[in-house]
Amino acid sequence: MTIVENERASRFPDAELKARAAWHYYVEGLTQERISEILGVGRIKVHRILSAAREEGVVQFRIRDSVVECVVLEESLKQRFGLSQAVVVPSAADRSNAPLMIGHAAAAYLADHVNAGDVIALGWGRTLKFAINELPRRPIARTTVVSMLGGLTHAQPLNPTESAWDFAEKIGAECFLLPVPVYADRPEQRDAFMSQRSVQDVVFRARRANIAVLSVGSFSNDSPIANYGFIKPSELEELQAAGAVGDILCHFIDAEGRPVDHEVNRRVCAYPLQDLSDIPSIILVSGGSEKVAVMRAALANIKVSVLITDEDAAKGLLGR
Amino acid sequence: MTIVENERASRFPDAELKARAAWHYYVEGLTQERISEILGVGRIKVHRILSAAREEGVVQFRIRDSVVECVVLEESLKQRFGLSQAVVVPSAADRSNAPLMIGHAAAAYLADHVNAGDVIALGWGRTLKFAINELPRRPIARTTVVSMLGGLTHAQPLNPTESAWDFAEKIGAECFLLPVPVYADRPEQRDAFMSQRSVQDVVFRARRANIAVLSVGSFSNDSPIANYGFIKPSELEELQAAGAVGDILCHFIDAEGRPVDHEVNRRVCAYPLQDLSDIPSIILVSGGSEKVAVMRAALANIKVSVLITDEDAAKGLLGR
DNA sequence: CTTTAGTATGCAATTTTGTTCAGCTAAACT
DNA sequence: AGTTTAGCTGAACAAAATTGCATACTAAAG
Numbered sequence: 024m025t026i027v028e029n030e031r032a033s034r035f036p037d038a039e040l041k042a043r044a045a046w047h048y049y050v051e052g053l054t055q056e057r058i059s060e061i062l063g064v065g066r067i068k069v070h071r072i073l074s075a076a077r078e079e080g081v082v083q084f085r086i087r088d089s090v091v092e093c094v095v096l097e098e099s100l101k102q103r104f105g106l107s108q109a110v111v112v113p114s115a116a117d118r119s120n121a122p123l124m125i126g127h128a129a130a131a132y133l134a135d136h137v138n139a140g141d142v143i144a145l146g147w148g149r150t151l152k153f154a155i156n157e158l159p160r161r162p163i164a165r166t167t168v169v170s171m172l173g174g175l176t177h178a179q180p181l182n183p184t185e186s187a188w189d190f191a192e193k194i195g196a197e198c199f200l201l202p203v204p205v206y207a208d209r210p211e212q213r214d215a216f217m218s219q220r221s222v223q224d225v226v227f228r229a230r231r232a233n234i235a236v237l238s239v240g241s242f243s244n245d246s247p248i249a250n251y252g253f254i255k256p257s258e259l260e261e262l263q264a265a266g267a268v269g270d271i272l273c274h275f276i277d278a279e280g281r282p283v284d285h286e287v288n289r290r291v292c293a294y295p296l297q298d299l300s301d302i303p304s305i306i307l308v309s310g311g312s313e314k315v316a317v318m319r320a321a322l323a324n325i326k327v328s329v330l331i332t333d334e335d336a337a338k339g340l341l342g343r
Numbered sequence: 344m345t346i347v348e349n350e351r352a353s354r355f356p357d358a359e360l361k362a363r364a365a366w367h368y369y370v371e372g373l374t375q376e377r378i379s380e381i382l383g384v385g386r387i388k389v390h391r392i393l394s395a396a397r398e399e400g401v402v403q404f405r406i407r408d409s410v411v412e413c414v415v416l417e418e419s420l421k422q423r424f425g426l427s428q429a430v431v432v433p434s435a436a437d438r439s440n441a442p443l444m445i446g447h448a449a450a451a452y453l454a455d456h457v458n459a460g461d462v463i464a465l466g467w468g469r470t471l472k473f474a475i476n477e478l479p480r481r482p483i484a485r486t487t488v489v490s491m492l493g494g495l496t497h498a499q500p501l502n503p504t505e506s507a508w509d510f511a512e513k514i515g516a517e518c519f520l521l522p523v524p525v526y527a528d529r530p531e532q533r534d535a536f537m538s539q540r541s542v543q544d545v546v547f548r549a550r551r552a553n554i555a556v557l558s559v560g561s562f563s564n565d566s567p568i569a570n571y572g573f574i575k576p577s578e579l580e581e582l583q584a585a586g587a588v589g590d591i592l593c594h595f596i597d598a599e600g601r602p603v604d605h606e607v608n609r610r611v612c613a614y615p616l617q618d619l620s621d622i623p624s625i626i627l628v629s630g631g632s633e634k635v636a637v638m639r640a641a642l643a644n645i646k647v648s649v650l651i652t653d654e655d656a657a658k659g660l661l662g663r
Numbered sequence: 664c665t666t667t668a669g670t671a672t673g674c675a676a677t678t679t680t681g682t683t684c685a686g687c688t689a690a691a692c693t
Numbered sequence: 694a695g696t697t698t699a700g701c702t703g704a705a706c707a708a709a710a711t712t713g714c715a716t717a718c719t720a721a722a723g
Contacts, residue, residue, distance in 0.1 A: 042406055049404035054709065067673060070710065076406075084369040085403040088362040113366045116381045120371045127370045160407060162632070162658055195632045195655060198563075221576075374679060387703060390681070 041076040044069055049082055080157050085131070096337040100330055103341060107328045114310075114335040119245065121311035121333055126153025129308045129331045133236070137194060139164040144229040144294065145190060146237030146272055147172050147183040149247060150308050154236075155190045162195030169198075169229040171237070171272055171294035173205035173216075181247050199225045203292045205273055206253050210289040217292060229294050235302040238309040239317045241269040248273065258287055269317025271325070272296060278316065280324025296325075304328045315339030360384075361396040368393055369402055416657040420650055423661060424642050430651045432630075441631040441653055446473025449556075449628045449651045457514060457554070459484040464549040464614065465510060466557030466592055467492050467503040469567060470628050474556075475510045482515030489518075489549040491557070491592055491614035493525035493536075501567050519545045523612045525593055526573050530609035537612060549614050555622040558629040559637045561589040568593070578607055589637025591645070592616060598636065600644025616645075624648045635659030 043062060047053045048069075055073070059066040076082050093111040100109040112128045115121045126149075133154065137143065145151070145168055170187040184200050191198035203222055207213035216222060240248050242263060248270060249259060265283040267275040272293045274282050282288050282296060299305060305325060309318055310333035319340055321327070332340075360382060367373045367381065368389075375393070379386040396402050420429040432448045453474065457463065465471070465488055490507035504520050511518035523542055527533035536542060560568045562583060568590060569579060585603040587595040592613045594602050602608045602616060619625060625645060629638055630653035639660055641647070652660075 045404075045406045050406065056709075065673060067711090068671090071672095074711095081407050083405040083407075084365075085405060086362055086365045086369070086401060087403065088358045088401050090362045091359050113363050115371050116367055116373055116377060117371070123372075124366060124370050159405070162655070162662075164662070192632065192655075195659065197633070376679075385703060387681090388701090394681095 040064075041072055041079075041081050044072045045076045045082040048073055080159075083157060083159065084127075093334060093337075096334065096341070099341050100332075100337055104322050104327065104330065106330050109329070109337075110331040111337045112310075112331075112333050114333045118311060118313075121335075122148075122150040122153050125308060125310045125331060125333055126150050126155075127157055129154035129236075129306075130157035130159075132306070132329070132331055134159055134161070137163055137166065137234070140166065141234055142167040142169065142228070142232040143190070143196070144169050144171050144232035144235040144237075144302060145183075145187050146235070147181075147186055148238035148240060148309070149181060150238045150310070151236065152181055152186055154308060155186055155193065158190070158193045160193050164195075166191075166194050166196035167199065167228070167232075168194075168196045169225060169232060170200045171229050171235070173201045173203040173292035175205060175251065175253070181251075199228050201225050201292060205292055206287070207290045207292055210286065213290050213292055222292075226294055226298075230298055230301050232302050233304060235299060235305045237272060237305070237307060239269050239271045239307070239314060239321050240273075241311075241314045241317050242267075243313045254287060258285075261285060262287060268320050269314065271317070271321050276317070276320050276324070278320050280320040280322075299325055306331065308332075310336040312336060312339055315342075358401070361392055361399075361401050364389055364392045365396045365402045416654065416661070419661050420652075420657055424647065424650065426647060426650050427624075428649045429657075430649070431657045432651075432653050441655075442468075442470040442473050445628060445630045445651060445653055446470050446476065449474035449626075450476075450478045452626070452649070452651055453556070454478060457483055457486065460486065461554055462487040462489065462548070462552040463510070463516070464489050464491050464552035464555040464557075464622060465503075465507050466555070467501075467506055468558035468560060468629070469501060470558045470630070471556065472501055472506055474628060475506055475513065478510070478513045484515075486511075486514050486516035487519065487548070487552075488514075488516045489545060489552060490520045491549055491555070493521045493523040493612035495525060495571065495573070501571075519548050521545050521612060525612055526607070527610045527612055530606065533610050533612055542612075546614055546618075550618055550621045552622050553624060555619060555625045557592060557625070557627060559589050559591045559627070559634060559641050560593075561631075561634045561637050562587075563633040574607060578605075581605060582607060588640050589634065591637070591641050596637070596640050596644070598640050600640040600642075619645055626651065628652075630656040632656060632659055635662075 040062060044058055047058045047061065048055065055069045056066050059069045062069065090113055093113065096111045097109040100106060100111070110128050110132055112124050115124045129150070143166065168187050168191040170183050172183040174184040175182050183205065187198055187200055190196070201222055203216040203219070207216055240246050242249065242259065248254060262275045262283060262285055265285050266277040267283045268278050270276065273291045274288055274293065274296050275285065277283050305327050306329040307321060307327045308331045312335040315336055318332070318336060363382060364378055367378045368375065375389045376386050379389045382389065416431045417429040420426060420431070430448050430452060432444050449470070463486065488507050488511040490503050492503040494504040495502050503525065507518055507520055510516070521542060523536040527536055560566050562569065562579065568574060582595045582603060582605055585605050586597040587603045588598050590596065593611045594608055594613065594616050595605065597603050625647050626649040627641060627647045628651045632655040635656055638656060
């Protein structure tokens with residue numbers, strides 16, 4: 024077996040430089056030129072170091088005041104969907120930035136609400152990736168992260184496996200992964216994969232989780248599930264024809280939140296949807312107006328405790 | 344009567360605008376001009392709102408400063424485990440880069456601390472491979488490298504034999520290898536192998552080494568010892584059931600650092616653990632949060648002089 | 664020892680941000 | 694009503710940050 028090397032090394036491995044530069048720039052308010060003198064590196068390099076620092080979450084931005092309108096929406100959402108908590112952030116001006124903003128809020132929420140000993144079952148998605156990226160790196164004792172999804176056969180930057188690893192690393196958790204592809208080629212293979220002892224073991228651990236963190240996917244064309252090519256365009260069309268409004272944990276669901284009857288749903292290697300009820304606290308992290316339909320579906324069929332979303336989606340969900 | 348001025352009266356009482364602007368600017372990364380369009384105010388006003396938001400602490404910047412901590416950790420480790428030296432590097436942003444970063448530090452350490460005439464007993468692991476890789480190719484007179492482990496039956500990129508050879512080549516050392524497989528098929532074969540004159544000769548040379556460089560392995564699923572397949576998954580489970588937390592020189596040890604009673608440990612062809620006490624300076628090179636348990640075990644039972652590790656592991660080791 | 668692919672670096676052009684200042688409005692005062 | 698004054702606004706300019714591009718490294722391959 025080959026050892027898979029991860030090539031995605033940081034461009035500036037010197038964490039000291041990043042921390043110093045970020046401190047001077049953001050906290051101290053110095054100009055990049057001045058910092059370049061202090062650190063003795065080129066002015067442009069300082070800029071690139073700062074970019075890297077932001078990228079990697081070495082600097083974090085915390086916005087304290089809540090937006091009044093969002094607070095109102097939060098209350099309505101709690102009421103309407105029986106949530107124990109809701110977080111609504113302002114919508115991104117640019118649609119494609121929604122995951123960034125929601126992820127930021129999710130990171131803040133998780134940083135405050137994950138406790139020692141927690142077992143976290145983890146889904147997959149762009150929003151979750153951003154959330155994990157912005158999580159502060161602070162070990163939390165005896166935590167466990169369990170992936171609820173199989174991996175990708177070709178390594179990709181956005182990958183259930185990678186996400187779980189990163190999350191676990193940030194909080195110093197033990198990490199369990201499903202060592203199977205997220206979609207098997209054929210239903211029988213799925214059954215064979217899922218009956219593996221090692222797989223069953225991980226699913227069992229997920230079932231014992233006290234927190235699940237997951238998001239939903241829509242059919243919009245920048246959705247990773249559509250782009251990575253493990254679902255064929257023709258299948259996507261079939262799924263939509265069968266009434267699917269999007270996916271949760273890579274299961275495609277209809278407007279009522281029930282899995283649609285399609286071969287793709289019989290090929291998915293993931294934690295079973297109906298078993299989500301075994302997990303006491305489910306955190307749904309998703310937003311953007313294009314996800315309203317699938318979020319509504321998910322909320323209809325899954326007992327969500329905490330919803331982290333944006334204004335657009337909140338308004339859409341409450342809309343009718 | 345004096346009128347008390349509220350000197351901190353905000354120029355922009357509209358907290359809503361401040362919060363929204365801050366989200367768009369810092370989290371979403373929009374330009375001030377773009378924000379001015381969205382919020383329907385002038386560009387300059389956006390700038391002033393953002394200034395006010397910073398001034399008043401509505402936005403806060405947090406920088407994860409790991410470097411300062413590292414020095415503190417080094418001191419604590421020396422104290423706690425009676426080391427003569429400790430090196431702690433910032434943890435890799437990406438979990439899988441931990442060996443790279445620690446290896447880098449180890450290479451720097453070795454380059455400075457290997458002297459003419461030294462005899463180096465060498466273990467095996469991914470971290471060590473990276474260390475050897477980054478060693479400068481500079482001959483050091485009359486040095487000797489002795490492998491403490493047998494070889495792999497099928498040639499692999501990550502291989503005790505190869506590692507020793509590369510190390511020796513880099514510093515122009517004489518190189519001695521154990522001409523036996525790292526795991527014999529059966530205990531009796533191990534005994535037969537190890538009693539070979541040629542093997543005894545190499546073990547004897549290792550015992551006379553003045554430096555040992557080694558790392559530990561954990562049960563995590565990217566561990567080479569798990570992946571190369573010379574230990575069956577069923578055996579790995581048995582070992583864990585028997586209390587093993589990981590391996591050192593391919594001997595599986597329990598939380599107290601003692602070899603567990605299992606057939607696998609009677610099949611290993613390697614330098615005997617208890618004879619490590621004959622080597623005056625032992626350098627342990629390992630890190631990553633998943634290795635904390637086995638590192639603690641190793642430190643409990645082996646007189647380590649120098650520990651080269653990362654922040655995660657250092658914190659974990661000092662944790663309780 | 665040379666080649667070469669990949670990476671890092673800094674320059675220059677462009678965009679974005681920060682600052683100053685004069686103009687405007689409207690409430691308060693004469 | 695006329696004047697004052699404080700506060701806000703945006704134009705114009707100055708400073709800083711960002712990006713594309715060309716060049717100079719570095720390390721692996723020939």
